[in-house]
Amino acid sequence: MTYRFSANEQFDYEIRLALGSGWRQGADVGEVLATASAVADGDGETWCTAWAELARGVRERAERAAAEGRTVSARDGWLRAAGYSGTALVGVDAAADPEKRLAEVFAEHRACFDRFLGAWDPPAEPVSIPYEDTSLPGYLVGPSGGSGPLPTLIVNNGSDGPISSAWTLLGAPAVARGYRVLLFDGPGQQSMLFERGVTFRPDWENVITPVVDFLLARPGTDPRRLALAGISQAGYWVPRSLAFEHRIAAAVADPGVVRVADSWWHNLGPDLRTLWESGDRAAFDGFMAEGLRRDPALATLWRWRAKPYGVDSPFDLLTEVSRYDVTPVAGRITTPLLITDPDGEHFWPGAAQELYDLLPGPKQLVRFTEEEGAHLHCEPMGRALFEQRVFDWLDGRLTRSDG
Structure with a gap:
C-alpha cells in the first residue's frame, strides 16, 4: 500500500472505512482526517474518546439545525454523528469502565441513527421481526416516491460493524436505485448483543428465514425480487443461509468466506494452532x-472480537468459531451469488475463490484491485466502483418479468 493512516492495522482500516463512507454522506473527509491525525498512534482509550467527542459535537450542531428548521443539515449531521460513534466503539474495551462507556457511546450512536432515519424521505419504518421467543429490531427504508411492490434488499451486517456502516455500504446505494431496504440486528450484532445479551449462531438460516417470512407477509414486497447482501463475516452467513433458504432471488457476499476461524488463525499463527489442535485446553488458555x-492493544482487540460469541476461554472460543464453516452445505446453494474478491483481503485471503469453486449454481466472482483504489476488506475506499459492479449485477438478476 502506498499510504497508511495509522501503524495500528485496525485503526488504519477503520479510518479508511470512515473516509469511504463519505461517498454516502456518512462522514466528512476533513472531520475524519483531523480526528485521525490526533489518535492514529494512540491507544484504545484515546481512540474511543476522540471519536465520541467528534460525534457529540456533530450531533449538537445537527440538533441546532433541526431546531432552526434546517432539515437537510440536521439529517446529514445525525448520520455522521452515528458513524463517528460507531467508530468510537472499536476502542471501547480499552476504556477504564468499558461496560459503562459502551452503554453511553452505543446509546449515542443509535439515537443519532434513529434521528437520521426519521428525517429520511420518506421516514424509515422501525420494525420488529419475530424471531424464536423474541424479536429482531430493524428498519425498513424506501426510496422517495416508491410505491407498489418493490425489489427488497436484506442487508446482513458483519461481526462488529455499526448499523450506520451497513447503511452506507449497502443500504444507501440500494435505496438510491429504487430498492426497499431492510436493516436489522441479528444475534450477536449491536443492539441484540449490547442490550439483550444474545450472541452469534452459526446456523444463520434460522435468522434469515424468519426475516424472509416477515418481508413476504408485507404487501410492499415483490416475492420475485428479494435479495440478500452481506458484509464482512456475513460473507459466511449469506452462503450458509442460501443453502437452506431458497426464496431469495440473488445474493452478494462481500467478501466470500468459507471458514470464519481462518481470520483468527491468520493472526495467531501455526504454533498456537498446533497447541489448540492438541486439545490441551489449560496450556492453550494459559499461553x-x-x-x-503483555500486549494491551491485542487484548483490547481480542475482547472486541470475542464479545459477540459470549465465550471467555480462548480455547473454547476458537472451538466455537470453528463451527462457522460453509463447506459441508455449499453444495446445496442454488441462488445466484456474487462474491467480491479484493486485493489485500487480510481477514480471509483466498476464501473468495475457494467459495466460488465450491458453488454448484450460478455465481460471479468480482475482483477489486489496488490499482483501482478498491482493495482491502470490504473495499473501504472504492465505494463508487463497488456500487457500480455489484448493483448492476443485482439489477440484472432482479429484472422483473411480468410473464
Missing part, C-alpha cells in the same frame, strides 16, 4: 492469557 497480558 493466550500471558500473551494478551
Whole structure:
C-alpha cells in the first residue's frame, strides 16, 4: 500500500472505512482526517474518546439545525454523528469502565441513527421481526416516491460493524436505485448483543428465514425480487443461509468466506494452532492469557472480537468459531451469488475463490484491485466502483418479468 493512516492495522482500516463512507454522506473527509491525525498512534482509550467527542459535537450542531428548521443539515449531521460513534466503539474495551462507556457511546450512536432515519424521505419504518421467543429490531427504508411492490434488499451486517456502516455500504446505494431496504440486528450484532445479551449462531438460516417470512407477509414486497447482501463475516452467513433458504432471488457476499476461524488463525499463527489442535485446553488458555497480558492493544482487540460469541476461554472460543464453516452445505446453494474478491483481503485471503469453486449454481466472482483504489476488506475506499459492479449485477438478476 502506498499510504497508511495509522501503524495500528485496525485503526488504519477503520479510518479508511470512515473516509469511504463519505461517498454516502456518512462522514466528512476533513472531520475524519483531523480526528485521525490526533489518535492514529494512540491507544484504545484515546481512540474511543476522540471519536465520541467528534460525534457529540456533530450531533449538537445537527440538533441546532433541526431546531432552526434546517432539515437537510440536521439529517446529514445525525448520520455522521452515528458513524463517528460507531467508530468510537472499536476502542471501547480499552476504556477504564468499558461496560459503562459502551452503554453511553452505543446509546449515542443509535439515537443519532434513529434521528437520521426519521428525517429520511420518506421516514424509515422501525420494525420488529419475530424471531424464536423474541424479536429482531430493524428498519425498513424506501426510496422517495416508491410505491407498489418493490425489489427488497436484506442487508446482513458483519461481526462488529455499526448499523450506520451497513447503511452506507449497502443500504444507501440500494435505496438510491429504487430498492426497499431492510436493516436489522441479528444475534450477536449491536443492539441484540449490547442490550439483550444474545450472541452469534452459526446456523444463520434460522435468522434469515424468519426475516424472509416477515418481508413476504408485507404487501410492499415483490416475492420475485428479494435479495440478500452481506458484509464482512456475513460473507459466511449469506452462503450458509442460501443453502437452506431458497426464496431469495440473488445474493452478494462481500467478501466470500468459507471458514470464519481462518481470520483468527491468520493472526495467531501455526504454533498456537498446533497447541489448540492438541486439545490441551489449560496450556492453550494459559499461553493466550500471558500473551494478551503483555500486549494491551491485542487484548483490547481480542475482547472486541470475542464479545459477540459470549465465550471467555480462548480455547473454547476458537472451538466455537470453528463451527462457522460453509463447506459441508455449499453444495446445496442454488441462488445466484456474487462474491467480491479484493486485493489485500487480510481477514480471509483466498476464501473468495475457494467459495466460488465450491458453488454448484450460478455465481460471479468480482475482483477489486489496488490499482483501482478498491482493495482491502470490504473495499473501504472504492465505494463508487463497488456500487457500480455489484448493483448492476443485482439489477440484472432482479429484472422483473411480468410473464
